Amino acid sequence: MRELKELKILVAEDNRINQRIAILTFKQLGVSIDIASNGMEALEMYRKKQYDLILMDMQMPEMDGLEATSEIRSFEQQSKMSHRAVIVALTGSEPTEKRDVCLEAGMNDYMEKPIQEKLLRGLIAKFFN
Numbered sequence: 001m002r003e004l005k006e007l008k009i010l011v012a013e014d015n016r017i018n019q020r021i022a023i024l025t026f027k028q029l030g031v032s033i034d035i036a037s038n039g040m041e042a043l044e045m046y047r048k049k050q051y052d053l054i055l056m057d058m059q060m061p062e063m064d065g066l067e068a069t070s071e072i073r074s075f076e077q078q079s080k081m082s083h084r085a086v087i088v089a090l091t092g093s094e095p096t097e098k099r100d101v102c103l104e105a106g107m108n109d110y111m112e113k114p115i116q117e118k119l120l121r122g123l124i125a126k127f128f129n
């Protein structure tokens, strides 16, 4: 597995409590992360710093998770980056937010909120082995 600490990780989430949970959960893994408060911010941050992993809340003001993901994928294509972020949707339990929709928008996977350390470890192992 790649050194966890070397991974550049962004969590896009508008809810303050969920931001806090994300920061603390990653801290348990010994990793510090960046936070974006909406999809627009996530896109701008990704343009500057090519994150390896982005956890993307589905419902955010300004730009939601699906649109932000599409924009990020377009940016990756247009800029002919060899880099491609792993984007994982943070979903509620609504079925409309499920897998098909996420994958169609170019996401790699999805995870139900709240973020749990065990699931996070599994996710990182899956994509960064």
Ligand SMILES: [Mg+2]
Binding pocket: 013, 014, 015, 057, 058, 059, 060
């Ligand atoms: Mg939200």
